[in-house]
Amino acid sequence: MSLNLQTHTEHFTNPLYLESGRILEPYDIAYETYGVLNEDKSNVVVICHALTGSHHCAGTYEGENKAGWWDGLVGPGKAVDTDKFFVICTNVIGSCFGSTGPMSPKHPHHEPYRYKFPVVTIKDMVKAQRILFDKLDIHRVHAIIGGSMGGMQALLFAVHYPNFAQKIISLASTYATQPWAIAFNKVAQEAILKDPDFKQGYYDPELIKEHGLSGMAIGRMAGHISFLSHESMNSKFGREYKKDDGLYELFGKFQVESYLEYNSYNFTKWFDPLSYLYITKAINIFDLARGFDSLEEAMKKIQAELHLISFKNDILFKNFEMKEISDVLDRVGNKNHHYLDVDSDYGHDAFLVELDKFDTYIKEVLNG
């Protein structure tokens, strides 16, 4: 069967009431679907993306080489089998791939919002998706799956829309963002804000497309450190020198330095710095217990079958954070959750790159 990739943008004119008390109006949500919706609409699987992800999680656009960010997991015959499931992945609000974000035109004068864009939370992102699904006449889904910030969305779906999903899988995520993750984001935020080309948010979008902000590249380097682990850095780079630079140890460039440069400067060409600021803010203030007396009270709301997957050497969202969710669920008497700690050396990146460590598990959950 084919992947049946379809890309859409839905326009909403009703106001979106945000956690901050502010309103987003109007707004767009870009999303992609794969597979075919069955007659009783019982085969919907929602995929939620991470900080710099997009709605393009599977397949390859015509004329491009790079597949969607979870292409190894989502497709015909894959763990999230598009021969069987109708998969929806939406770009979160605040992002820069089609859904309304800080560089979208502000109604009615059509200038970009920039700093006037409201603070959005991950709960707001989830709410916007829920409204999209309503518009698509989908009121209950088979499963929701997400890693990192996507895993936060999955957990928020579980707590705030207890009847919406039958199964929920959250990977490499947390119940509330911890100080070390906030600290890594802080480096990035500060580096963007202090880049003179950023111009307090009034940067030239053409300049970004051309070469990006070095401030964002610097911040992204700190991000890359947090996505890796001691083990993966050792096996990936060790103390090797960049090949054409290794003439003499004292003056060469280490491979790890070259990796950070290449990936970080490349990143600045395809991601918007204001979106980076807004989404890292949303991640920092993520707290599953917000609005409840305690995490226990929040957890009591969950009715879906919940699967928590952590990765042993993740230094960004430590495995004990996912374990804590499982422990709290035990304490409040939830009998319908499962916790899996995956033995991986890849660190946080494992949820994107070491699919063979958990794709069978996901397949079994979806089909079980």
Add this chain to the structure above:
Amino acid sequence: MSLNLQTHTEHFTNPLYLESGRILEPYDIAYETYGVLNEDKSNVVVICHALTGSHHCAGTYEGENKAGWWDGLVGPGKAVDTDKFFVICTNVIGSCFGSTGPMSPKHPHHEPYRYKFPVVTIKDMVKAQRILFDKLDIHRVHAIIGGSMGGMQALLFAVHYPNFAQKIISLASTYATQPWAIAFNKVAQEAILKDPDFKQGYYDPELIKEHGLSGMAIGRMAGHISFLSHESMNSKFGREYKKDDGLYELFGKFQVESYLEYNSYNFTKWFDPLSYLYITKAINIFDLARGFDSLEEAMKKIQAELHLISFKNDILFKNFEMKEISDVLDRVGNKNHHYLDVDSDYGHDAFLVELDKFDTYIKEVLNG
């Protein structure tokens, strides 16, 4: 007894031959001494400082509040007892506290070296100290102690000057800098280099004194992450908000953000950015095995009684790096080394702040 703090600068006109093949000539070494040298010169203890340290490791200068960086360890009646030992601490070459560094006047025209300063290695720093001790007519010392980059110096003394020290204590260090440490340094280097006020090294020293480089502050934030641990960040900050900012969760500033800002921007006012570039470079290329066929061959040179101290939650120089040195020494039949892994939550900073976890050990080594 008194500390007997004395600050000196020694001027050398003979060339210092560097590992790179270049020459530093003339050069100064700033150093401090504490206690009194005994008649047979058998009571000398050398202290080696870390990346941003200085020769001022103990006592408080007149009119200042802040004591030296290891004041809790060094002084009358303390672990490194200045009633008993004559302590010398020198500022490394490449630094910015009196020893010759990139902002020192270049002979003969007296303009600062800036980028024309040669790459210095930690072995060069050690060599310069050895020359200073020769000039002071000290040819053998009781002990050498250092943490982090200071621990690298201690290890290099052990390998390259086997008869110089009777006892050597290296804390929170490594045998060769690993990719994660290089990666953290990369963020700082890139942030400094891309700061427009840095002007390719031609920054205005007055401007640095006034408010420093924001690029260096951003890089230092990444550094601070590496000095802490998940555990220390959790107990220090958790998800607490800065008190006067905590009006509303969505708009407040986290304490961890405030800590990073305060310490990093403060740092830029007292440390030179070119020194930061040169010293992080020296740390990155540190490899105890350089010049030998293997680490084993280097280790075979050691004759001093060697003490290796690591800290369990150090994420910058992981405890297994110190353990590796101990394992290699075992393999080459060295019977005169001891390895201690300190149970601490403080991360890399532990060697500076959690003195009570190892000061008794150091006292016993020095007196034993």
